[in-house]
Amino acid sequence: xxxxxxxxxxxxxxxxxxxxxxxxxxxxxxxxxxxxxxxxxxxxxxxxxxxxxxxxxxxxxxxxxxxxxxxxxxxxxxxxxxxxxxxxxxxxxxxxxxxxxxxxxxxxxxxxxxxxxxxxxxxxxxxxxxxxxxxxxxxxxxxxxxxxxxxxxxxxxxxxxxxxxxxxxxxxxxxxxxxxxxxxxxxxxxxxxxxxxxxxxxxxxxxxxxxxxxxxxxxxxxxxxxxxxxxxxxxxxxxxxxxxxxxxxxxxxxxxxxxxxxxxxxxxxxxxxxxxxxxxxxxxxxxxxxxxxxxxxxxxxxxxxxxxxxxxxxxxxxxxxxxxxxxxxxxx
Amino acid sequence: xxxxxxxxxxxxxxxxxxxxxxxxxxxxxxxxxxxxxxxxxxxxxxxxxxxxxxxxxxxxxxxxxxxxxxxxxxxxxxxxxxxxxxxxxxxxxxxxxxxxxxxxxxxxxxxxxxxxxxxxxxxxxxxxxxxxxxxxxxxxxxxxxxxxxxxxxxxxxxxxxxxxxxxxxxxxxxxxxxxxxxxxxxxxxxxxxxxxxxxxxxxxxxxxxxxxxxxxxxxxxxxxxxxxxxxxxxxxxxxxxxxxxxxxxxxxxxxxxxxxxxxxxxxxxxxxxxxxxxxxxxxxxxxxxxxxxxxxxxxxxxxxxxxxxxxxxxx
Numbered sequence: 001x002x003x004x005x006x007x008x009x010x011x012x013x014x015x016x017x018x019x020x021x022x023x024x025x026x027x028x029x030x031x032x033x034x035x036x037x038x039x040x041x042x043x044x045x046x047x048x049x050x051x052x053x054x055x056x057x058x059x060x061x062x063x064x065x066x067x068x069x070x071x072x073x074x075x076x077x078x079x080x081x082x083x084x085x086x087x088x089x090x091x092x093x094x095x096x097x098x099x100x101x102x103x104x105x106x107x108x109x110x111x112x113x114x115x116x117x118x119x120x121x122x123x124x125x126x127x128x129x130x131x132x133x134x135x136x137x138x139x140x141x142x143x144x145x146x147x148x149x150x151x152x153x154x155x156x157x158x159x160x161x162x163x164x165x166x167x168x169x170x171x172x173x174x175x176x177x178x179x180x181x182x183x184x185x186x187x188x189x190x191x192x193x194x195x196x197x198x199x200x201x202x203x204x205x206x207x208x209x210x211x212x213x214x215x216x217x218x219x220x221x222x223x224x225x226x227x228x229x230x231x232x233x234x235x236x237x238x239x240x241x242x243x244x245x246x247x248x249x250x251x252x253x254x255x256x257x258x259x260x261x262x263x264x265x266x267x268x269x270x271x272x273x274x275x276x277x278x279x280x281x282x283x284x285x286x287x288x289x290x291x292x293x294x295x296x297x298x299x300x301x302x303x304x305x306x307x308x309x310x311x312x313x314x315x316x317x318x319x320x321x322x323x324x325x326x327x328x329x330x331x332x
Numbered sequence: 333x334x335x336x337x338x339x340x341x342x343x344x345x346x347x348x349x350x351x352x353x354x355x356x357x358x359x360x361x362x363x364x365x366x367x368x369x370x371x372x373x374x375x376x377x378x379x380x381x382x383x384x385x386x387x388x389x390x391x392x393x394x395x396x397x398x399x400x401x402x403x404x405x406x407x408x409x410x411x412x413x414x415x416x417x418x419x420x421x422x423x424x425x426x427x428x429x430x431x432x433x434x435x436x437x438x439x440x441x442x443x444x445x446x447x448x449x450x451x452x453x454x455x456x457x458x459x460x461x462x463x464x465x466x467x468x469x470x471x472x473x474x475x476x477x478x479x480x481x482x483x484x485x486x487x488x489x490x491x492x493x494x495x496x497x498x499x500x501x502x503x504x505x506x507x508x509x510x511x512x513x514x515x516x517x518x519x520x521x522x523x524x525x526x527x528x529x530x531x532x533x534x535x536x537x538x539x540x541x542x543x544x545x546x547x548x549x550x551x552x553x554x555x556x557x558x559x560x561x562x563x564x565x566x567x568x569x570x571x572x573x574x575x576x577x578x579x580x581x582x583x584x585x586x587x588x589x590x591x592x593x594x595x596x597x598x599x600x601x602x603x604x605x606x607x608x609x610x611x612x613x614x615x616x617x618x619x620x621x622x623x624x625x626x627x628x629x630x631x632x633x634x635x636x637x638x639x640x641x642x643x644x645x646x647x
Contacts, residue, residue, distance in 0.1 A: 222428035226491065229386050229420050230442045231412040240441075244432040 061323040068319020074312040078129050078305075085126035093123040093279045104297055115284075115298050116291060125305055128281040132262045132309065135196050139261040142200035144254050147207025152238050154208070155215025166212070169205045177202040181264060185273050192275050195268060199261045210253060214246035248321045255317025259310035266306055281306050333400060334361040335531050336385070336418075336499055341394030343377075343384045350602045354380040356555035357394075359628075362499060367525065367532040369546030369563070371539055371578065375598050377555040378535045379423075382501045385533065386420050387411060398499070416446060419492040423504040425484035429476040435462075435487055436472035442494050457494065464527070465490045465520060482513035486520065493524060502534045506541060518545060539582050543567060548634075551575045554609045555601055557628065561635040571631060571642040573614050608640070616641060 062068055091097070096118040097110075104113040104121075112121040154165035172180075184198040218224060219242060227241045266282025268274045274283050281302040288298030343355040354377040362368045372378045383389040385396055387403060395402050403414050422428035429438060439458045443449060449457060462471055465486040476484055485505060492500055502521065506514040518541065524530060536542050542549055542563075549566045551559040551574065559572040570576045577594040594613045599605055608626050611617040620640050628638040 222422045222424060223430040225383070225388050226420070226422060226428055226488075227430075228388055229415060229418075230445065230491070230495070231415040232441070232445050236441075236445065241430055245430070 058323045062319050065319040065322060067315045068323075071312040071315030071319065074308055075316065078133065078309050078312070081126045082129040082133050085123075085130055089120070089123040089126060091123070093127040094119060094277075097123075101295055103295075104301075112301055113297060115287060116295070121284075121298065121301055124279045124284050125281070125302055127279050128284060128302060128305070129309075131192055131275070131278050131280045132265060132306075134192060135199065135265040136258040136262040136313075139196045139199035139203065140254055140257040142197065143203035143257060144207055144250070146200070147204035148211050148243070148250070150204070151208035151211025152215055152243065155212035156219055156234070156238050156242065158216075162212075165208070169208050169212075172202070172205040173209075178264070178267070181268070182271070182273060185268060190268075190273055190275055192278060195265055195274065196261075199264050203257055203260065207250065207253060207257075210249055211246060214249065215242055218242045218245050251320045252317045255313045255320070259313045262306060262309060262313075335364045335366075335399065336360075336362040336533070337395075337397040338385065339395045339397070341381070341384060341396060342392045343380050343389055344392040347602065352602050353555050353604060354601055355384060355391075356601075356604070358552075358555070358557055360550055360557060360560070362531050362533050364498075365525075365529060365531055367534055367545060367547045369542035369549040370533060370535045370552060371537060371542050371549060372552035373537060373578075373598060375601070376552050377601065378537075378552050379503055381552070382420070382503045382533065382535050386418060386501055387415075388420075412446075416495045417498045418501065419495060419497040419499075420501045420503060421485075421488050421492045421505045424508050425481050425488050426476075426508075428488050429484055429491075431476055434473055434475055435467075435479075438476075438487065439472070439490055439494055442491065446495060448495075461490045461494050464524070465493075480513075481509050482516060485509060485513075485517050489517075489520060489524065493528065493530075496528070497530070499531045499533065502532055502536075504536055504538075505534075507536065507538060514541070521545070539578060551578065554598060554604060556609065556638070557636075558610065558638045559636065560628075565632075565635050571635070571637040572610075572639045573616050574610050608638075 085093075097120050098107065098114045098118050100114055100116050100118040102110055102114040104111065106113060110120050110122065112125065114120060115124075150165050150169070154162045154169075181198050181202050184201065185195055188194045188198075215238075224237060224241055227237050232241070262281075265274065265280060266285065269280045269282030270286035270289075272283075272286060274280055284302040285299050288295065288302075292299050338361070339359045341355060341358045342353070345352040345354060356377070358381060360368070360370075370378050370381070380389060384391050387396075391404055394404070396404050398414060398418060401414070403411065403418075406414060433441075436458065439461065440454055443454045443457060448454065458472065462469070467483060467486050467490065471479070471483075471487070476487065479487065485508075489505075505521070506517050509517060521532070522545070525532065532545075534542065534545055546563050548560070548562045550557050551566075551572060553574050559566070559570065559575045561570075566575065567579070570579055574594070594615070596613055599609075599612055605612050606625075607623050608614070608617070608621040611621040614621065618640075624640070626638045626640045628636050629642075630636050631642050
């Protein structure tokens with residue numbers, strides 16, 4: 001083994017402390033009289049020679065996961081579509097550009113055909129990606145941020161703070177969420193930012209409950225006790241010690257939340273409660289639903305866009321969960 | 333003056349079905365440079381006592397004086413400063429290290445929190461302690477799960493020592509380890525004590541470990557200290573029937589059973605027996621024991637027992 005010589009030098013100083021590796025290693029006083037004391041410790045040798053690249057480890061695990069990569073590739077396509085939509089189709093996707101009911105492939109200028117009003121379906125799907133991603137990502141970020149703050153405070157501090165915050169969470173959870181969403185959007189203007197905030201308002205309690213449960217379990221662990229006995233402040237314990245350990249379920253939840261937010265926006269648009277000035281996948285399905293027997297592609301194409309985007313987000317969430325858990329990734 | 337002086341300390345928890353008296357009027361002292369062993373069976377409150385002294389659990393009553401300052405009444409800022417001097421080594425080396433942090437971060441963070449040194453100085457302190465506790469040089473860039481149990485306990489010890497404390501509360505630091513590793517860790521603790529001038533409060537249910545390690549031994553039963561003596565005295569003339577039963581439970585081929593073994597389980601700390609709290613399991617219990625709680629009295633210099641029938645020892 002080539003690495004043995006390399007490790008022998010620094011292994012000597014270590015040996016003074018009777019290295020903990022060998023199960024049969026004797027306690028210190030006797031160690032000096034052992035005849036095999038100078039045998040190189042094979043395990044420390046190999047450990048010392050293995051290059052350790054900790055920074056890239058999570059990334060490497062994530063990149064080697066085929067499901068996650070499928071998710072990333074498809075989501076990149078959606079992001080690309082959203083970015084390129086105004087370049088490829090600078091015209092308003094709601095304007096009439098051709099004869100209605102062109103089937104996909106009938107006219108090369110409109111690869112995915114036109115709808116009942118003669119609007120380009122491909123242009124609609126590309127522009128629809130913008131609103132879906134905007135609503136999905138921003139609503140999740142808001143819901144996650146607020147939910148984590150509330151859940152962490154409730155779970156970490158306990159006592160009356162917990163009682164108070166749990167009541168608040170329960171108030172939101174007892175109201176049927178989609179009804180609340182419809183009411184909020186109906187009262188305010190049905191614009192994209194309003195829809196986004198409304199979705200965040202109905203999704204944060206799930207995050208808060210999950211975060212609270214994780215924090216309650218983790219705050220009793222010895223490493224949190226150790227952090228307290230070392231005099232760490234509350235913020236450091238919450239964000240540096242506990243939160244990283246509470247992340248895996250939150251990451252999975254957040255990818256599902258993006259998917260749910262996209263679905264909710266679609267549902268609102270389908271019901272005609274979305275922003276009437278922008279085209280979205282949901283509004284396209286809503287407009288096509290009466291023609292489902294004669295022109296099924298009008299509902300199927302935006303529907304497939306939703307299905308694959310949601311699936312991609314779920315796969316990414318799973319991949320992140322595997323990659324961010326160092327022990328799990330090691331055992332695979 | 334003793335380094336740590338605990339007087340009449342109680343820690344009660346409010347649980348369903350009544351108050352759980354985990355620690356119930358404990359007084360003890362740890363002198364500078366002294367190793368005090370605290371033994372007792374599972375559930376007798378020794379870990380709670382350790383955590384209360386660490387101020388991880390709030391005491392119900394009593395005083396904990398460290399270097400003459402009562403640390404039960406300190407505000408947050410002064411408590412943080414006081415924590416530098418009292419540190420803890422935990423039982424389970426798999427649970428006591430944050431799995432998400434590299435060893436370097438685990439050891440550097442306490443120095444950052446207490447504002448010790450600049451980046452280069454902190455690095456030096458961390459490297460020094462890693463070498464002292466016998467960890468490989470590349471340990472700093474690795475995660476806890478890459479280490480064996482014994483090595484993790486070395487990391488736990490390094491973390492406890494990095495702020496240069498005066499007192500270390502060891503909460504069963506070797507009971508989760510293999511026997512061969514136990515000896516290594518105990519030797520490391522002895523070494524560190526010698527090098528750094530530490531005092532230990534050593535909590536354990538393993539009498540043989542305490543015998544090897546402690547200068548003075550406290551025996552705890554159901555939230556209270558029942559016997560206190562220096563190590564040699566306790567082993568040659570244990571007075572409390574509970575202490576004798578504990579010693580009898582240590583397997584020793586050279587010694588035949590002398591005291592009657594104790595039967596049954598520890599009574600619930602929610603429902604502590606009247607009179608002497610050991611009378612329900614004591615082979616020598618009389619009516620006096622059932623009605624009157626024995627005082628914790630000195631039967632010879634440095635040897636205290638809470639038993640009506642303890643006799644002065646003759647050395």
